[in-house]
Amino acid sequence: MPRVNPIDGDYFRDERKDGDFKVIGKTVQRSDALGHVTGRTEFFEDRTFPDLAHIKIHRSAHHHARIDAVDTSEAERVPGVLRVITHRDVPSNWYVVLRLIGIEPNDEPVLAEDRVLYKGEPVVAVVADSEAAAIEGAARVRVSYTELPAVLDVEEALAEGAPIIKQAGTNYFVYEGHHARRLRFGDVEQGFAQADHIFDWRYSSAPIEHAPTETTGCIVVPQSSGRLLIHSNTQAAFFTLDNTALILDRPFSDLQVKGGTVGGGFGGKVDVMVEPLACIAAALTNRPVKFVYSRAEEMQVSSPRAAERIYIKDGVMNDGRIVARKVMLYVDAGAYSRHSPYGTTKACAHLPGPYTIPNVYADCHCVYTNRTPSSAMRGFGVTIADFALESQMDRIARALGLDPLQFRLRNAYRDGDLKAHRKVAEGTALIEVIQRAAALVGHDLPEEYRALSSTTPRGEAA
Amino acid sequence: MTLLRGRGYASVNYPTGMNLGGDPSQALIHATTMGAFVISLSSVDLGQGLKTVVAQCAAETLGMPMANVIVDTADTDTGPHCMGTFASRGTHRVGNAVIMAAREARDVMLAVAADELEVDAGDLETDGTGFVRLKGSPETRIHIQDITLAAHFKQGKTISGRGIFLKERNYPVPETGEMDPDSCQAHACTVADVEVDDETGVVTVLGLHNTYEIGRALNPAMAAQQVEGGGWMGVSHAIFESTEPYYPASRDHGPVDFCEYLMPGPAEIPVQESVILERPASNGPFGAKGIGEMTANAPIPAIANAIFDACGVRLTTMPFTPESILRGLDALRA
Numbered sequence: 001m002p003r004v005n006p007i008d009g010d011y012f013r014d015e016r017k018d019g020d021f022k023v024i025g026k027t028v029q030r031s032d033a034l035g036h037v038t039g040r041t042e043f044f045e046d047r048t049f050p051d052l053a054h055i056k057i058h059r060s061a062h063h064h065a066r067i068d069a070v071d072t073s074e075a076e077r078v079p080g081v082l083r084v085i086t087h088r089d090v091p092s093n094w095y096v097v098l099r100l101i102g103i104e105p106n107d108e109p110v111l112a113e114d115r116v117l118y119k120g121e122p123v124v125a126v127v128a129d130s131e132a133a134a135i136e137g138a139a140r141v142r143v144s145y146t147e148l149p150a151v152l153d154v155e156e157a158l159a160e161g162a163p164i165i166k167q168a169g170t171n172y173f174v175y176e177g178h179h180a181r182r183l184r185f186g187d188v189e190q191g192f193a194q195a196d197h198i199f200d201w202r203y204s205s206a207p208i209e210h211a212p213t214e215t216t217g218c219i220v221v222p223q224s225s226g227r228l229l230i231h232s233n234t235q236a237a238f239f240t241l242d243n244t245a246l247i248l249d250r251p252f253s254d255l256q257v258k259g260g261t262v263g264g265g266f267g268g269k270v271d272v273m274v275e276p277l278a279c280i281a282a283a284l285t286n287r288p289v290k291f292v293y294s295r296a297e298e299m300q301v302s303s304p305r306a307a308e309r310i311y312i313k314d315g316v317m318n319d320g321r322i323v324a325r326k327v328m329l330y331v332d333a334g335a336y337s338r339h340s341p342y343g344t345t346k347a348c349a350h351l352p353g354p355y356t357i358p359n360v361y362a363d364c365h366c367v368y369t370n371r372t373p374s375s376a377m378r379g380f381g382v383t384i385a386d387f388a389l390e391s392q393m394d395r396i397a398r399a400l401g402l403d404p405l406q407f408r409l410r411n412a413y414r415d416g417d418l419k420a421h422r423k424v425a426e427g428t429a430l431i432e433v434i435q436r437a438a439a440l441v442g443h444d445l446p447e448e449y450r451a452l453s454s455t456t457p458r459g460e461a462a
Numbered sequence: 463m464t465l466l467r468g469r470g471y472a473s474v475n476y477p478t479g480m481n482l483g484g485d486p487s488q489a490l491i492h493a494t495t496m497g498a499f500v501i502s503l504s505s506v507d508l509g510q511g512l513k514t515v516v517a518q519c520a521a522e523t524l525g526m527p528m529a530n531v532i533v534d535t536a537d538t539d540t541g542p543h544c545m546g547t548f549a550s551r552g553t554h555r556v557g558n559a560v561i562m563a564a565r566e567a568r569d570v571m572l573a574v575a576a577d578e579l580e581v582d583a584g585d586l587e588t589d590g591t592g593f594v595r596l597k598g599s600p601e602t603r604i605h606i607q608d609i610t611l612a613a614h615f616k617q618g619k620t621i622s623g624r625g626i627f628l629k630e631r632n633y634p635v636p637e638t639g640e641m642d643p644d645s646c647q648a649h650a651c652t653v654a655d656v657e658v659d660d661e662t663g664v665v666t667v668l669g670l671h672n673t674y675e676i677g678r679a680l681n682p683a684m685a686a687q688q689v690e691g692g693g694w695m696g697v698s699h700a701i702f703e704s705t706e707p708y709y710p711a712s713r714d715h716g717p718v719d720f721c722e723y724l725m726p727g728p729a730e731i732p733v734q735e736s737v738i739l740e741r742p743a744s745n746g747p748f749g750a751k752g753i754g755e756m757t758a759n760a761p762i763p764a765i766a767n768a769i770f771d772a773c774g775v776r777l778t779t780m781p782f783t784p785e786s787i788l789r790g791l792d793a794l795r796a
Contacts, residue, residue: 002683003690005736011675012741016749022590023521024748027683028528031514032507063713101483101631119713153710176636183639205780206709208699209723236546237504237536257504260536265508266695270548296718304705332710345634346480346549349643354475362639371706371713376548378695379755382476383762387780390472390763395776404471404767412473422640429649429675429741434473436673436737437651441469454741 002027011432032261043261044219044231045292052219053082055281055291056134058124058141059301060116063150063370064165067114067123067143074140075126080133082285084141085125087111089280091249096337097272100242105168108336108373110247110276115148117165117335118371120301127281127289150370154309154330157367165335166368173333173341173366180363181348183327185420188315191324191359195315199396202311203388207304207332210377214263216302217292218274220282223256228279232259235269247276248283255279267376271303271338303375306340307332308347310388315359320402320410324359325352329385331374333366338375341366347381349421353389354430355411356458360420405434409449416457428454463661467668468772472764473651476756477644478743480549484631487551488542489559491520491567493621495614497592497607499524499567500532504541505556510754511684512552516560518680519747523564524571525588526606550752553680554645557747558627566623574613574621575604629745646743648751649675652693654764655732658772660791663784665769667697670761672736677743677751685753689736692757697732698725699758700765701782 004027009016035041058075072084087093087109094106112123126137150165151157157171158179165171175181192198218232234240237257245252262269278291293302308331315324329347333340344366351362377383397407412430419425431454438445479485490502501520507513517531524531535541544556569583575594576583579602587597595603613619634641653671658664670693679685702724707715717723742749762780770776775790 003686004682005686005689005738007679007682007738007740011739015742016740021522021748023518023528024680025678025682028514028518028681030511030684031517031533032509098483152713178636181634181639182637184637201778203778206704207706208703209705211723211725235506235508235548237506237538238543239546241538257538258536260506262506262508265547267548270546299705299718299723300716307706307709342482345482346643348639349477349641354473354649379476379759383699383759384780386472386474386759387762387766390474390760391766391778394470394763394767394770408473420639421643422638423642427646427741427743429739430473430475432739433649433651433673433675436739437653437671440673440735440737441653441671
């Protein structure tokens with residue numbers, strides 16, 4: 001029998017109205033479970049083709065450098081090498097995946113042109129009969145560089161006099177004319193002025209890898225119709241198709257993506273990193289082409305979860321009410337945008353956490369540095385913010401001698417509260433999960449805290 | 463050497479969907495002549511169970527057994543558009559689209575059955591085992607296989623349906639950040655118990671005690687998998703993982719394989735106990751909210767706070783390595 005967590009129906013009983021479902025709310029075995037545990041599930045890489053060709057990449061050796069010359073002659077002479085691909089073979093080389101929703105500018109080349117912005121950036125792709133020949137060919141590409149000063153710290157990147165690494169002219173993404181995604185609610189300085197206590201701390205994280213069991217990859221098969229069939233482990237079939245067609249400068253109907261079986265995604269397979277080059281190689285060689293990341297590529301040159309630096313300044317009253325919160329957030333996007341401008345906005349929408357605070361101010365910076373571009377990963381914008389926010393809550397509770405759960409309950413948002421991004425809260429349940437967790441571990445709460453409810457408007461609370 | 467124990471708390475919320483780019487997904491459904499319903503999607507199941515849970519949504523709406531529902535995904539030639547599987551949107555968006563498609567197909571199914579039984583479609587109901595029957599007169603019934611055969615060979619009707627879920631795009635106000643970025647919020651509170659070895663600096667997470675409010679647990683066993691799998695990732699983020707161990711000072715020493723990139727093995731997995739609360743979301747499929755991503759979040763600060771409780775070291779940089787614990791202990795003793 002599968003393990004099932006108990007559902008406590010005493011909470012929100014009036015709203016649940018269950019009992020008449022036949023299938024919903026029942027444990028049904030996952031349709032893919034048996035295939036996964038018996039090894040019968042077919043992943044993209046399980047498809048074999050007699051004339052399958054392979055792609056390997058020659059990557060930048062420097063964090064930031066001008067490319068003076070690229071010599072592929074030795075690579076082309078490696079037995080088995082079919083074709084060497086440079087930026088000249090990429091019809092529309094500059095892109096940003098979020099252009100599908102109107103994000104500008106196109107800030108990243110599929111293959112580097114005259115400069116590289118991170119160590120590991122793709123410069124040349126080598127297509128060969130065998131994986132070994134492709135590896136050998138990629139190793140024999142010679143690139144001459146002139147190294148340039150690198151920026152590897154988010155706050156140094158924003159400091160006056162920092163080398164500007166981006167063509168757009170700023171080391172940060174521009175949000176409608178602003179250097180950061182802004183949140184302005186109430187008057188945070190007035191809130192600090194009225195507060196009994198001020199708490200001002202810094203939090204940070206390092207990049208984190210998605211670490212899927214199956215690395216990012218695809219096999220592209222030219223069809224007799226002239227179309228390209230892409231077997232992919234993408235998390236988003238049409239997102240991949242549309243971005244790939246734009247890079248190939250071909251009609252969208254020329255491409256077909258087949259996927260839906262993924263050996264671990266966690267946000268790491270929405271960047272459209274392998275399909276465009278595999279399509280170009282398949283079209284140039286008229287052979288099925290496989291492009292799959294090695295484990296080392298997956299760990300070091302595929303997008304990680306962004307490192308973040310977060311400063312939180314809180315104004316708190318003696319009774320534990322938080323009256324002002326100011327957050328300065330720096331998201332390390334690495335060298336290119338990918339999904340980070342979006343993730344930074346998501347972070348902004350999450351602030352100031354699940355608490356009702358009358359005065360909130362935040363600047364959420366999406367900062368470019370000379371490292372592997374970060375991108376989407378499970379909960380991006382929120383996961384690291386929650387680490388910072390909930391560490392902050394613990395420290396304040398201790399500093400004021402308050403019970404950590406009572407302190408949270410006092411500030412918890414409720415139905416009808418106006419969030420800092422000016423959306424009225426509904427369907428809230430923070431109070432109830434805290435109350436139930438307290439009961440779960442035998443953490444005593446006084447009656448006045450056990451009586452709190454998310455559905456009781458703040459003004460009417462006891 | 464002393465093994466120091468501590469407890470930490472964290473409470474969080476998490477948005478379902480992220481519609482700042484527009485956030486649609488479509489579903490098509492059609493009946494075969496032998497009574498199966500094929501759901502055509504382009505959505506990707508990442509292993510979280512999307513195919514299973516949307517099949518449940520279809521079966522519930524159609525009033526048919528799970529065995530009659532087939533999910534066909536993700537082929538862009540045959541499946542309609544889906545934005546993709548991210549932002550905890552899959553169950554919510556695709557579930558809603560499938561329900562809408564299944565309702566349309568159900569209406570046709572009942573109309574065909576009504577013609578065959580010579581009754582009014584409004585007087586019909588499904589019994590969940592494959593029959594459509596007359597309300598109050600259950601012996602007047604017809605099996606789905608006979609309905610779909612009649613539709614195709616006799617009545618000339620397609621039993622099919624179209625569904626889409628779209629939360630319209632919202633644009634943040636640049637000056638203030640005013641926006642409507644999501645459909646609903648799920649909630650969690652985690653209590654973590656840890657043990658800190660003051661000689662080696664090693665943190666062992668002993669237990670995670672969670673309460674999750676998820677709208678509706680469409681499939682309780684898969685909800686448990688989400689909570690426990692995410693809890694594992696939270697532990698891993700908290701005390702093990704980074705692609706740049708010396709961030710931001712140095713880009714060197716990046717791990718390139720699972721010998722260097724550490725994550726919890728069987729011996730490092732804490733005991734987990736969880737309770738689920740349900741406050742159905744008005745816009746969710748049967749009230750469900752998305753919890754795909756959030757289950758990794760609360761464990762991290764809960765562990766940080768438990769480490770402080772255990773040994774007095776406040777760690778403000780992830781991950782919480784043995785080195786950072788030992789340096790913190792040294793600073794306390796200085």
